[in-house]
Amino acid sequence: MTPSTDAAGNLFLTLAGRDRAAPPLLIGSHLDSQPTGGKFDGAAGVMAALEAVVSLAEQGDAPARDVVVVAWMNEEGSRFAPGMMGSEAFTGERDMAAIRAARDADGVSVGEALDRMHQAFPDLPRGPLGFAVGSYLELHIEQGPLLEAAACTIGVVTGIQGKKTFQVVVEGAEGHAGTLAQQERRDALAAFARMAAALHGEIGTIDADIKFAIGRVAVVPNAPSVVPSRVSFSIDLRHPDNAVLDAAGARITALCRECAPPCTVMVNSLVDAPSNAFDPRLRTSISEASRQQGHATMAILSAVGHDARHLAKICPAAMIFIPCRDGVSHVEHEWAEPSHVAAGASVLAQVLRDLAFAASTCGDDMSSISGL
C-alpha cells in the first residue's frame, strides 16, 4: 500500500485498483483519542479497515478501483478544538486557514503542529486536500449501551442524530446580597434559573427522542454574598428529526429572551449539524454480510458525531457499530470484546469486497443512490 498525506494531516494508505482514475473506496476512522480515552474509540475502525484491505489483497485479484484506508486528523478535538478537523477539511466544510489558526492549551497552533509533522516525514507524498470518493465505510464502537443490551454484535447505523449547541450569556448587574433591594436587582442567576427551568420543562419534554442538557455553567463573580452579574451556560440539543430539532432550536432562543428581563441575554449558535441518514444500499450490504456471517444485528441511530457524517455529504457512506462494555467510552477502561472487533472487521471486509469487485454497484455509478 502506498502512504500519503494532505494539507490537513490526514493519513492515507492506498491499495491500487485496476482503474486508477475511478473514485476510490475510502475506509477508516481516526487514531486520536481523549486525554484519558481508551484504545477502541477510533483506532478499532482504522485497524479493522487495514485488516479488511489485507483480506481483500489476499484474494489475489486487484480490486476494480483503488481502495484507500484513512486515519482522519483530530476527530476528538481534545488537543485542538473543535474536532473532526481532518474530515471537515477533506470535504471542504471547514477552511484550512481557520483550522490552522486553532491553538492548544500551550498556545501551539494546528498550523505549527501540522508543519512540524510534515517536516518529520519528508518522504511522505502529499496529495491534494479532498478528492472524489466512491463510497465511505467506517467501523466504530457504539459508545452507548443498546447493542450490549440487545445482545447484538453488529449495529447497522441508520444515521447520526442532529445536534445543535448554544452558548448563552445572561448579563445583569453585580450587587451586595445584603444591601441591594430585591426589586432593584438585575440578578443574572435569577434570570438563568427562570431560563433553565423553562428550557428543561419545555424543550426537555418534547418527546422521547429529545436530548437536552445544560452541561456547563459559569457564574460571575461567583461569591456567596454577591448578586451575580453574569451567567454563561452551554446548551446541548439533539434529535433525529431535523424538523423537531429546528423548531426546538428556535424555541430555545425565544424562551431565553422571554425569561431574561430585567437582564439581557445573548444566544450564540455554536454547532448546527442536522441529522443525516446513511446510504440505504450500503446499510443493506452491511445487514446482508452480518446475516451471512451469523451475527445478530440491529438498526441503530448514532447519538454522537463521527467523521462519516461529513463524508456522507460527498459520497455514499455507512457505519458499522460494535458493542462496547457498559456503553462506556472516553475512559481508560473502555472495552470491546475481541470477538466483536473481529466480527465487525469481518463484516466490513465482506462489504468492502463486494464493493471492490462489483464496479457497477459502487463509485461514480452510486451517486444516484443518495436519492434512494
Added chain:
Amino acid sequence: MTPSTDAAGNLFLTLAGRDRAAPPLLIGSHLDSQPTGGKFDGAAGVMAALEAVVSLAEQGDAPARDVVVVAWMNEEGSRFAPGMMGSEAFTGERDMAAIRAARDADGVSVGEALDRMHQAFPDLPRGPLGFAVGSYLELHIEQGPLLEAAACTIGVVTGIQGKKTFQVVVEGAEGHAGTLAQQERRDALAAFARMAAALHGEIGTIDADIKFAIGRVAVVPNAPSVVPSRVSFSIDLRHPDNAVLDAAGARITALCRECAPPCTVMVNSLVDAPSNAFDPRLRTSISEASRQQGHATMAILSAVGHDARHLAKICPAAMIFIPCRDGVSHVEHEWAEPSHVAAGASVLAQVLRDLAFAASTCGDDMSSISGL
C-alpha cells in the same frame, strides 16, 4: 493607656477609671481589612474610639470606670474564614480551639499565627479571654447608600438585619448528553434549575425587606456534553424580622426537597444570625448628641454584620454609622469624608463622656436596659 491582649489576639488600650472593679466601657471596632479593601471599614471606628478617649482624658477628671479601646481580631475573615473571630471568642460564642484550627490559604493556622504574634510582643500583658462589659459602642462606615442619599451625617443604627446562609448540594448522576434518554436522567442541573426558579419566585418576593441571593454555583463535571452529576450552590437570606427570616429559612429547605426528585438534595445551614436591636437608651444618647452637635441623623438598619452584633448579647451596645461615598466598601477607593469621620468621632466622644461621668446610667446598673 495600658495595652493588653488576650488569647484571641484582641488588642485593648485601657484608660483607668475611679472604680477599677466596675465593668468597663468598651469602644472600638477592627483594624483588619479585605485584600483589596479601603482604609475606613474598621480602622475608622478604632481611630474614632482613640480620639474619643483622648477627648475624655482631656477633661482632667478620671472617668467613673475604666474605658477600654478595642481592636477586634479578624472581623473580615479574609485571611482566616469565617470572620468576627475576636468578638465571638470574647463573648464565648465560638470556642478558641475551633478558632485556632482554622487555616489560611498557605496552610498556616490561626493558632500558629496567634502564637507568633504573642511571641513578637513578649511584654504585652495577656488578660483573660472575655470580661464583663458596661456598654459597647462602635463607629463604622455605613457600607450602603442610605445616609448619602438622605444627606445625613450620622446614622443611629437600630440593629443588624438577620442573616441565614445555606450550602445546598444536589446529587444526580453523570451521563452522556447525546446518548442517555431524557427520562432516565438524574440531571442535577435540571433539579437545580427547578429549585433556583422556585426559590427566587417564592422566597425572593416575600416582601420589600427580603434579601435573597444564590451567589455561588459549582457544577460537576461542568462540561458541555455531559449531564451534570452534582450542583452545589450558596444561599444568602436576610430580613430584619426574625419571624419572617425563620419561616423563609424553613421554606427554603422544603422547596429544595420538593424540587429535587429524581435527584437528592442536602441543605446545610451555615450562618444563622437573627436580627438584633441595639440598646434603646444608647440609641437615644447618640441621637441626642448628634442633635446637639447639629448633625442630620436618621435611624438605619445595618444590612451587614459587625462585632457589635456579638457584644450586644453580653451588654448594652450601639453603633454609629457615617456615610461612605456611593455606599461602596471593600474596594481601595472606599471613601468617607473627613468631616463625616470627625462628626462621627465627636458624637461618639460625647456619648462616651456621658457614660463615663454618669455612673448611675451605665455599667452593671444597665443590665436591665436590655429589657426595654
